[in-house]
Amino acid sequence: MSISRIDARFAKLKAENKAAFVAYIMAGDPDVEASFEVLKGLPAAGADIIELGFPFSDPMAEGPTIQLAAERSLKSGTKMAHVFELVTRFRELDKETPLILMGYMNPVENMGYDGFAKTASEAGADGLIVVDCPPEEADGLTDALDANDMALIRLATPTTDDNRLKTLVKRTKGFVYYVSVAGVTGVKSANADSVKDAVARVQKASGLPVVVGFGIKTPEAAAAIARVADGSVVGSVLVEEIKNSLPEKAPVNTKVLETAAILAQAVHSARL
Amino acid sequence: MTNTSTLTNAYNLPDSKGRFGDFGGLYVPETLMPLVLELTQAWEDAKQDEAFWREYHSLLKFFVGRPSPLYFAERLTEHFGGAKIYFKREELNHTGAHKINNCIGQILLAKRMGRTRIIAETGAGQHGVASATVCARFDLPCVVYMGALDVERQKPNVFRMNLLGATVNPVTAGNGTLKDAMNEALRDWVTNVHDTYYMIGTAAGMHPYPEMVRDFQTVIGKETKQQIMELEGRLPDAVIAAVGGGSNAIGLFHPFIDDEGVKIVGVEAAGHGLDVYNGHAASLNGGRPGVLHGNRTYLLQDDDGQILEGHSISAGLDYPGIGPEHAYLFDIGRAKYVTATDQEALEAFQLTSKLEGIIPALESSHAIARVGDLAKEVGKGGIVVLNLSGRGDKDIFTVANALGQTMSGL
Numbered sequence: 001m002s003i004s005r006i007d008a009r010f011a012k013l014k015a016e017n018k019a020a021f022v023a024y025i026m027a028g029d030p031d032v033e034a035s036f037e038v039l040k041g042l043p044a045a046g047a048d049i050i051e052l053g054f055p056f057s058d059p060m061a062e063g064p065t066i067q068l069a070a071e072r073s074l075k076s077g078t079k080m081a082h083v084f085e086l087v088t089r090f091r092e093l094d095k096e097t098p099l100i101l102m103g104y105m106n107p108v109e110n111m112g113y114d115g116f117a118k119t120a121s122e123a124g125a126d127g128l129i130v131v132d133c134p135p136e137e138a139d140g141l142t143d144a145l146d147a148n149d150m151a152l153i154r155l156a157t158p159t160t161d162d163n164r165l166k167t168l169v170k171r172t173k174g175f176v177y178y179v180s181v182a183g184v185t186g187v188k189s190a191n192a193d194s195v196k197d198a199v200a201r202v203q204k205a206s207g208l209p210v211v212v213g214f215g216i217k218t219p220e221a222a223a224a225i226a227r228v229a230d231g232s233v234v235g236s237v238l239v240e241e242i243k244n245s246l247p248e249k250a251p252v253n254t255k256v257l258e259t260a261a262i263l264a265q266a267v268h269s270a271r272l
Numbered sequence: 273m274t275n276t277s278t279l280t281n282a283y284n285l286p287d288s289k290g291r292f293g294d295f296g297g298l299y300v301p302e303t304l305m306p307l308v309l310e311l312t313q314a315w316e317d318a319k320q321d322e323a324f325w326r327e328y329h330s331l332l333k334f335f336v337g338r339p340s341p342l343y344f345a346e347r348l349t350e351h352f353g354g355a356k357i358y359f360k361r362e363e364l365n366h367t368g369a370h371k372i373n374n375c376i377g378q379i380l381l382a383k384r385m386g387r388t389r390i391i392a393e394t395g396a397g398q399h400g401v402a403s404a405t406v407c408a409r410f411d412l413p414c415v416v417y418m419g420a421l422d423v424e425r426q427k428p429n430v431f432r433m434n435l436l437g438a439t440v441n442p443v444t445a446g447n448g449t450l451k452d453a454m455n456e457a458l459r460d461w462v463t464n465v466h467d468t469y470y471m472i473g474t475a476a477g478m479h480p481y482p483e484m485v486r487d488f489q490t491v492i493g494k495e496t497k498q499q500i501m502e503l504e505g506r507l508p509d510a511v512i513a514a515v516g517g518g519s520n521a522i523g524l525f526h527p528f529i530d531d532e533g534v535k536i537v538g539v540e541a542a543g544h545g546l547d548v549y550n551g552h553a554a555s556l557n558g559g560r561p562g563v564l565h566g567n568r569t570y571l572l573q574d575d576d577g578q579i580l581e582g583h584s585i586s587a588g589l590d591y592p593g594i595g596p597e598h599a600y601l602f603d604i605g606r607a608k609y610v611t612a613t614d615q616e617a618l619e620a621f622q623l624t625s626k627l628e629g630i631i632p633a634l635e636s637s638h639a640i641a642r643v644g645d646l647a648k649e650v651g652k653g654g655i656v657v658l659n660l661s662g663r664g665d666k667d668i669f670t671v672a673n674a675l676g677q678t679m680s681g682l
Contacts, residue, residue: 106577157301
């Protein structure tokens, strides 16, 4: 499975003429058990692919929403071992939804590339996004992921020109994540018109599906992206729902899964 | 000695990938990669341009006040009773520390690249003040990120930066210290990629900063070499400097790396003690390799790879990483890294004030705390050069507080 799980998911969506709804949450936010309740509910809410963030103390490309999620996660005692447990438990319930781990280099370095790749793959993760690992530094990590049938998902950005794109797509598998705005997560808003050409460029260079994220805040925006790309990624909006539910005594997963369902519906019906 | 390329060192790291052995590199988000590569190219071009270095040295002479004196610390020498101790007087530079050497170089590079906005991070505020200073001099807007806790601890420097026309943005994320300020500066850079130049204050971060900042700071070591030849007719037996990120230290050390007879000693901040968990800022002596802020280096981190805050009484040493070149020199054994606690630094601070009539920065006080050991080890007839990287006026509140005294109305 693993990389083929990603490929199979995009093939299925293509056959249905649908874009993927990609949902991001932070493992351990606000604690491990509560985040499992959210995680396991995401496929039924319509998530086609899940990005599961693993917390880092110094998330330099995140806006305030994801920064605070990482803080909540670490404060509640989340360790990498808990992140892998979440993946294992999710995989017992769902064999088909691709799960991509997303985070920063140091927790990966700390385990060693081989150790990380083996543990993640055995738990049932299909890919990895490392925000602060450009292609120039990725050879060792890519070797380890290749050996464990996991995809290193690359980020392309508005500052990526054609020349750089060639470097970027080497050894990339699964899909490419296009960062729609120059900035941190969840602050600026993505514009589907300006994203359209970039997505086509990245699709052509990589031969892979391209999903778009970093600034998609509403069902309308998610749908607009779904018309020009292979998927819409929503993170900060979902994480914000988790945060908003904390002062209330209601289960953490209720509101976030409702919001995910609305976004998924918008993405899936965008091309009808 | 007008051009870095005339360095005679056989040692020529970093390599083209920004590596010092296993350390350094370029671990940045993709949005920043094209910018960092552009910066690397601009730096490579500037390095070869004599006009660039002429302007740099002219500013160092007339604006900064270089060369800084190499001063025989006679009474401290007598006090320790070993080798002769010389101070390289970086605290006499304009703005009171070595930080300005780097800022002069980087502002010239920023102008050369056509950037119209400068951002910087600062801990104690010395680099923030130096950045604000060169931005005022070159008429560029300056935004300084400073941890909210440090803003509170270093009010006089915040006032100075404002006076110089800079905007100081307090950072509340994390614990509100230097590493959080650096995270926030990187977030600003990612967001304002088209017009902004990031002026990093130490020889750390992603390539080309560790090399570039070092090369702007090696003026310290090159002057020292020339001055000690004039004063003593020979090279010193040892050089010593405090190490946080490590720019003052690498500036002194680098020109001596090929001189095998010269011992190189860095002093890390041991805070409450190396045995106190998360109670020190000694990345080499109490950390292990990892990746943070764009480079692979020794870091203070927990078992799971989360970065620890660390602690030092000196805000300038209170950083959980260290420049990658120090990590390399540590690993190959060319430099030795020892430590000094808060308490030892405080004692050295007072001792130097009383014996030499010089109030040293708390950062430099860490080096002074170990220079006695080194002077004894080298022995009578020997020569030790210490980098007195900054003056201590900024630290009087911290020191008064630590000594249980209060300064009302300040």
